[in-house]
Amino acid sequence: MTQATPGSVAETTVVDTDVHITVDEERIAKYLDEPYRSSITDSPHPVFPSSSWDQRMGGKIDDHFSTFTDPEDIQQFQADFQIEYPIINTFEPLGKFSQPDLAVNLMRAYNDLLLDVFLDDYDFLGLAAIATQKPQEAAAEINRVADEDQIVGIYIGTSGEYPPVGDPSNDPIYKAAADNDLSVVFHGNGDEFMFDFPHHNKGFNNYFEVQTLGHAWQQMAAMSSLLGEGVPAKFPDLNFVFLEAGIGWVPYMMHRMNKIYRMRRSEVPLLEQSPEEYVRDQFYVASQPLGEPNNGDDMKRLIETLGADMLMFATDYPHWDFDHLEEMDKYLQHYFTPEERRKVLYETPVEAFGLNI
Known part of the structure; x- marks a missing residue:
C-alpha cells in the first residue's frame, strides 16, 4: 500500500459507528x-x-465526558470532532438482566426514548x-421500529447473552x-x-486484567457462536458489525476458526466455505479501542490484514477512554492510499449499514 497524500479531516466525510447516549434510570423509567x-x-x-470493580481508580480518572443526555450534546460533538454522521446507540447491554420481561420492556423503552428524543426531530442515525x-x-420489536428511516441496525450487547448469540433459538x-x-x-x-x-x-485482583480481556473475549465468543451455528450461512444477506473490542482479535479468530473448521468440518455442516470467507463477506469491525503498539508498523500490518473493506472508524464517545479521530487517521494518512482512507472513514460503514447518505 502506498502512502496517502495528507488531507484535512474537515475535507473528509466521516461516519462514527459507535456513539453512546446517556440514559439514567429515572429517565428510562418514564418510558x-x-x-x-x-x-x-x-x-x-x-x-x-x-x-x-473500581473503574475510576479512586477518582484518578475524570469521567465527566460520559454524558450525552440530549441532542445538543451530540451536535456539539459533531462540531468539535468533525463527525458528520454519528450512529448512536443506547449502550445498556440488556442480556445482563435476569428478568426476561424486564429486559423486553427496557428494550422497547430505550427504543421509544431514542426515537422520541434523538431521532424524530434530528438527522442522526441510530441502532435499535x-x-x-x-x-x-x-x-x-425489530418489525415495529424498522420503518423508521434513521434506524440502520439492531444493537445487541454481548454481555450476559444466554444462550449464546448464534444459538438457533x-x-x-x-x-x-x-x-x-x-x-x-x-x-x-x-x-x-x-x-x-x-x-x-x-479470581482477578484488579480491573486492568478485566478491561484487557472483557470486550474482546465477549466478541470472540459471539463470533465463534455465529460461525459455529452457521448464522451467516443461514442469512447470507445479513451484515454483522462488531463494536468496542478493537481489531487485533479478528485476524486471530479468522485464522483459528479456519484451522478448527478443517479439522471438525462435520460439526458445522451449514458452512459451505471457510470461516474467514464468511467474515470477509459479511462481517465488519470498528476500530475503537485502537491498540497502541510500540512499533507503528505493527498497526500498519494489522490494518492491512483486515483490509479497508472490513474496517470502520469509531470513537466510543462520550466515554472517557474514547478514540479521537486523529488516532486512527495518523495511520490512515501515513500508510494508506486516499481511497483506502475514504473507505474506512466513510464508504465501508455506508456499505455495512446500507446508508443512504
Missing part, C-alpha cells in the same frame, strides 16, 4: 410500563446489575436496542433483521465481564 417503572424508581435495591431473552418479542431475531435490511451490531463491554466469565472475574 416503562408498570410494574417495571416502579421497580426501578421505588426499589431500595439496584435493578441495573453492575460489578464492583434488542433483548434476546425472548427472541420472538425481539423480532416483533435466536434465528427469529436474525430473520427479522434480514427481512428489514437492518445490520446486526454486537457491542463489547468491560463492566459486565462478571456475567460472561464469572470465575475469572472472581
Whole structure:
C-alpha cells in the first residue's frame, strides 16, 4: 500500500459507528410500563446489575465526558470532532438482566426514548436496542421500529447473552433483521465481564486484567457462536458489525476458526466455505479501542490484514477512554492510499449499514 497524500479531516466525510447516549434510570423509567417503572424508581435495591470493580481508580480518572443526555450534546460533538454522521446507540447491554420481561420492556423503552428524543426531530442515525431473552418479542420489536428511516441496525450487547448469540433459538431475531435490511451490531463491554466469565472475574485482583480481556473475549465468543451455528450461512444477506473490542482479535479468530473448521468440518455442516470467507463477506469491525503498539508498523500490518473493506472508524464517545479521530487517521494518512482512507472513514460503514447518505 502506498502512502496517502495528507488531507484535512474537515475535507473528509466521516461516519462514527459507535456513539453512546446517556440514559439514567429515572429517565428510562418514564418510558416503562408498570410494574417495571416502579421497580426501578421505588426499589431500595439496584435493578441495573453492575460489578464492583473500581473503574475510576479512586477518582484518578475524570469521567465527566460520559454524558450525552440530549441532542445538543451530540451536535456539539459533531462540531468539535468533525463527525458528520454519528450512529448512536443506547449502550445498556440488556442480556445482563435476569428478568426476561424486564429486559423486553427496557428494550422497547430505550427504543421509544431514542426515537422520541434523538431521532424524530434530528438527522442522526441510530441502532435499535434488542433483548434476546425472548427472541420472538425481539423480532416483533425489530418489525415495529424498522420503518423508521434513521434506524440502520439492531444493537445487541454481548454481555450476559444466554444462550449464546448464534444459538438457533435466536434465528427469529436474525430473520427479522434480514427481512428489514437492518445490520446486526454486537457491542463489547468491560463492566459486565462478571456475567460472561464469572470465575475469572472472581479470581482477578484488579480491573486492568478485566478491561484487557472483557470486550474482546465477549466478541470472540459471539463470533465463534455465529460461525459455529452457521448464522451467516443461514442469512447470507445479513451484515454483522462488531463494536468496542478493537481489531487485533479478528485476524486471530479468522485464522483459528479456519484451522478448527478443517479439522471438525462435520460439526458445522451449514458452512459451505471457510470461516474467514464468511467474515470477509459479511462481517465488519470498528476500530475503537485502537491498540497502541510500540512499533507503528505493527498497526500498519494489522490494518492491512483486515483490509479497508472490513474496517470502520469509531470513537466510543462520550466515554472517557474514547478514540479521537486523529488516532486512527495518523495511520490512515501515513500508510494508506486516499481511497483506502475514504473507505474506512466513510464508504465501508455506508456499505455495512446500507446508508443512504
